[in-house]
Amino acid sequence: MSVQNKKIALQFENVDFYYKNDVEQIPILKNVSFSVSDGEFVSIVGASGSGKTTIFRLIVGLEESNSGSIYLNGKQAKNRLGKVGYMPQQDLLMPWRTIRQNAALPLELQKDHLDRNTVNNLLEEFGLKGYEDKYPHELSGGMRQRVSFLRATLSGSNVLLLDEPFSALDAMTKLFMQEWLLEQWEKQQSTILFITHDISEALFLSDRIYIITDTPFSTLEEVNVPLERPRQQHHLDKKEVVELKNNLLERFRMRV
CATH class of the missing domain: 3.40.50.300 (P-loop containing nucleotide triphosphate hydrolases)
Structure with missing residues (x-):
């Protein structure tokens, strides 16, 4: 089309x-x-x-x-x-939250049911498998931006x-x-x-x-x-x- x-x-x-x-x-x-x-x-x-x-x-x-x-x-x-969904120039990841917790933030704000397996599958699809329980300071700039983009997509828009x-x-x-x-x-x-x-x-x-x-x-x-x-x-x-x-x-x- x-x-x-x-x-x-x-x-x-x-x-x-x-x-x-x-x-x-x-x-x-x-x-x-x-x-x-x-x-x-x-x-x-x-x-x-x-x-x-x-x-x-x-x-x-x-x-x-x-x-x-x-x-x-x-x-x-x-x-x-x-x-x-909004992805700013700075990733604005919360340093006290793990990568999984940062990615799932939009779902929490929307009070959607948090399906751990769904979030984990998305993290894998975005090339973040193995980093779910790490914190933002442990990731490279490119990987942090992947988390930020994933968070934007989980807005549901x-x-x-x-x-x-x-x-x-x-x-x-x-x-x-x-x-x-x-x-x-x-x-x-x-x-x-x-x-x-x-x-x-x-x-x-x-x-x-x-x-x-x-x-x-x-x-x-x-x-x-x-x-x-x-x-x-x-x-x-x-x-x-x-x-x-x-x-x-x-x-x-x-x-x-």
Whole structure:
């Protein structure tokens, strides 16, 4: 089924948002509309302070828009806290809880029955077998991010928000984690909205990319990624992908 024929998992409709201090209102989003289809992988690329994380805070429910509507799976969502899976840049694992206990936290918060075997099976699927009873400080950065992603998926939502989850990893681990993330996404058929500063990362992972070049912004420039799936890192060397990357880099360079 093509993306055009899929249902919409996430939608912004004419959303305005501004921060207010003692002196003035600082606009970030002005009449913004965009959508992400069910099962799609979409990235948002923009400079620091452009409003990328503000979009996530609005989706999660940590901020409320000043006007406009936000829809999850076709329904206008007034109270969105706990309704989407969220994976932040820092893994935020609780150091006093084991890996199993950290992974199962969303189930505890939802008061779902904790099936030890189910959680253990998921830990094995995520490459964490043998680490269930260890603590976060005993794991590498990449493994900690696997736990964080597992915790996000256990939210029960088909919509997952990933906010620069690999930016703190070394270059080699980052590449491996990107490949691992695509494998998990394809297995779970979830919808992912991904924030990154890394244009190569966005091109490798995404079906589409939304570009933010100005703040405040009223439109998200949309770029379709000219790569089929499944993907490997060397596919980024294709001529049309290299040209697209250079074009995007030049657009950002002109605004620095």
